[in-house]
């Protein structure tokens with residue numbers, strides 16, 4: 001008998017994404033893991049597993065801090081770039097502590113949470129770590145008072161401000177910056193690209209009232225691409241001689257999948273890939289540890305023995321040998337693409353399956369496709385990239401990155417006696433964490 005176990009010798013680097021109370025995780029729990037270094041309950045942000053979702057009164061004393069804060073405390077510049085609302089799960093685990101990821105503004109919070117003293121996420125963005133140098137993404141409406149007209153869509157009710165406390169958090173963000181520093185707010189691509197980066201100390205860019213528009217549907221005059229945002233962010237952060245930490249999220253890959261729209265999801269992923277390439281060109285492996293991984297997986301499959309050269313959004317070369325109908329090579333385990341026509345699986349040849357908004361067929365009908373529970377891949381380059389090798393729990397990521405950068409609470413190995421000055425410890429040592437989903 002021959003047993004060939006290749007993974008023992010060369011374990012492919014992967015992370016286990018489960019939340020403390022869920023096999024298949026949500027992004028709030030996973031973001032807390034890969035930013036704060038502890039696993040957490042589903043739906044909770046920047047707090048330990050001692051916090052129960054929705055229970056404001058379990059939060060006190062359970063707050064955990066993120067690698068963004070550790071980097072800031074070490075004197076590095078820090079930034080957040082996402083295609084979602086900047087108050088969405090992934091970015092907010094970097095700065096907020098909340099028993100519920102959906103508490104974007106006080107209007108989304110139940111009375112007991114407001115009375116219990118819990119703060120909405122937009123307010124925490126402005127108050128918790130006031131010197132985040134770069135914040136780019138969507139989510140304007142949570143920053144403005146209820147009924148405040150949106151700058152870009154002044155006549156649309158649904159895009160008006162949401163805040164019940166009447167505060168203008170964009171103004172509060174600007175006013176909280178140290179005297180003599182330049183803090184720019186932009187909401188338009190032209191405004192972003194016209195900035196003089198050498199004189200911009202702080203930048204807040206909010207390009208949509210909610211999440212940014214899918215890359216395939218993006219208005220290239222009003223909205224920047226993810227790679228344009230990443231380019232501006234890195235160029236501002238690089239001005240700090242002590243290096244930087246930047247979190248980049250291709251956050252709408254996840255939304256495309258939830259809607260069963262494989263083409264939207266994969267074009268979002270391609271744009272993240274462009275951003276990764278650009279970040280690689282703007283930084284050096286001498287002083288920058290870059291890590292690319294995912295929040296979690298999705299129940300997304302690619303099969304059907306398609307020949308090389310087959311369109312990715314095309315059909316498998318054979319029909320089903322059960323219902324005699326064609327099928328696309330991309331399918332979902334569950335989601336909104338489930339479709340029965342006259343008692344049978346829909347014949348996809350009769351529909352435009354190459355359309356950007358085509359919902360690929362799924363085995364189980366659900367309004368929203370779900371996340372997947374399997375491990376996700378991790379890719380790392382730069383100093384100490386070897387630490388991200390093998391199979392790890394997802395909450396290992398910030399500890400490994402902090403170890404490499406000599407930031408955070410565990411720095412004992414960084415004193416000169418045990419770790420003499422090497423290129424690994426260039427003063428400009430920087431960290432890039434790029435996330436899919």
Ligand SMILES: *[C@@H]1O[C@H](CO)[C@@H](O)[C@H](O)[C@H]1NC(C)=O
Pocket residue numbers: 054055056057058112
């Ligand atoms: C915490 O709040 C919940 C309601 O959200 C309530 O049922 C519970 O009794 C409270 N616990 C304490 C210790 O106050």
Ligand SMILES: *[C@@H]1O[C@H](CO)[C@@H](O)[C@H](O)[C@H]1NC(C)=O
Pocket residue numbers: 147149
């Ligand atoms: C909301 O704003 C619109 C336009 O600025 C105004 O006409 C309307 O009276 C406002 N509604 C409330 C409830 O304040």
Ligand SMILES: *[C@@H]1O[C@H](CO)[C@@H](O)[C@H](O)[C@H]1NC(C)=O
Pocket residue numbers: 196197198199
């Ligand atoms: C950008 O700002 C710097 C520093 O204030 C200044 O020297 C430079 O002339 C400005 N560049 C442009 C194009 O305005």
Ligand SMILES: *[C@@H]1O[C@H](CO)[C@@H](O)[C@H](O)[C@H]1NC(C)=O
Pocket residue numbers: 220221
């Ligand atoms: C912007 O979008 C328009 C319309 O889709 C397209 O014709 C144009 O080439 C795009 N420009 C750039 C710079 O991508």
Ligand SMILES: *[C@@H]1O[C@H](CO)[C@@H](O)[C@H](O)[C@H]1NC(C)=O
Pocket residue numbers: 323324325326347348349350
């Ligand atoms: C599926 O649709 C195509 C194109 O309309 C048609 O040629 C084919 O016969 C259909 N297959 C079945 C099993 O209905």
Ligand SMILES: [Zn+2]
Pocket residue numbers: 027254255258371
């Ligand atoms: Zn999701």
